[in-house]
Amino acid sequence: MTDSLPEPTSPFLIADYRRYWLARFLGVFATMSMVVLLGYQLYAVARDDYGMSVAEASFQLGLLGLAQFIPLFVLTPVAGLAADRFDRRHVAAFANGIDACVAVVLALATWADALSLPILFTLAAAHGAARVFLGPSMSAIAPNVVPPALLPRAIAASSIAWQTASVAGPAVGGLIFAEREWLPHALSAGLLAAAMVLILTVRPIRARHEGPPLRPLKQIIDGLAYVWRERFLLGSITLDLFAVLLAGATALLPVFARDILHVGPEGLGLMRAAPAFGAASVALWLSFRPLEREVGAKMLISVAAFGALTIAFAYSRSFALSLAILAGMGAVDMVSVFIRSSLVQLFTPDDKRGRVSAISGLAISASNELGEMQSGLAAALFGAVGAVVFGGAGAIFVTLVWAWYFPELRRARSFEPQELKREVSS
Structure with missing residues (x-):
């Protein structure tokens, strides 16, 4: 043998x-x-x-x-x-x-x-x-x-592929x-x-189903109901949706490049690349040294840090400092994305992963696209600097509210699937 x-x-x-x-x-x-x-x-x-x-x-x-x-x-x-x-x-x-x-x-x-x-x-x-x-x-x-x-290392390595x-x-x-x-x-x-x-x-990869397969419409409803019923998943997905929707400064980078920092299109290109550089650097680190303990609290802290760095970017008048802040924003956002992606995949049964991933993807896309719309509207009301400050403060506020309303997020301490389910349900 x-x-x-x-x-x-x-x-x-x-x-x-x-x-x-x-x-x-x-x-x-x-x-x-x-x-x-x-x-x-x-x-x-x-x-x-x-x-x-x-x-x-x-x-x-x-x-x-x-x-x-x-x-x-x-x-x-x-x-x-x-x-x-x-x-x-x-x-x-x-x-x-x-x-x-x-x-x-x-x-x-x-x-x-x-x-x-x-x-x-x-x-x-x-x-x-x-x-x-x-x-x-x-x-x-x-x-x-x-x-x-x-899986956490695999998600970090996959993030490196995406960012680079x-x-x-x-x-x-x-x-x-x-x-x-x-x-x-x-x-x-x-x-x-x-x-x-x-x-x-x-x-070959096909989802593993437990019990007889449901009709297509019933499967769609079942996936939506699962996310709504599982407060841990609902809190994780909506935290990213509302925090990024408010704190998305990307749409206003051309304003900062041209009229505030006066660095022109070349500077704008560097500003667009800085968050991805920060995110890729952290993803590379996490692929070798993934987070293991108190992951829920670290996710919440990362989202709040993203909001704080957004406010700092709004007030920076140094191009070098602005690039460093943008890289920091990408870095802490990568920590949040890494933890949330790992937790969502590990918490979700295999036969529902596709539907839950689709809902999570829709929330991410909505936060990006609608966040740009929100930034433009806020800039028309408060100016570019005021809009970015408003968004960063909003992200911090959302984090505090979600930490209180979804205590399941704080309870997630590890990536071990069985421990995770016990922790968030306790």
């Missing part, structure tokens, strides 16, 4: 996880490049081909974000159901395939000088539809390919775009096809 193989000590020792990680990196690299350039091209088309003013063309950029969010809002229940009902590899590959088609059309239309606002808005909506199916399926795959003890790709993708795409405008989209199509193949090489 042979001895059983030793448990892996790193998620990268698992072949399926390595393929999953690379697929995630390539997919994010490609889509971030594509989306940033799509916005740039839409603005150029609005100005040059439609003769719009700066204000009118800027408004089109706002509509572009809305075009991506509407499919996300409408299809989230269906996407979560698909991740729980079908092979998650196939759902993720299907989503990457849609994005690859979007990239091909963008490349061809750019090459033929045939871009128009209807084409660009349609492609943005198609990307939004792909994104809503990709998120829950990819999030639910990681717990299926690594043991629970390694989200910085490198637009940067590389922009450099190539300057030489051949159609070429970065063609590159994105190839990378997305590679991601699709990689995810299909992961061993």
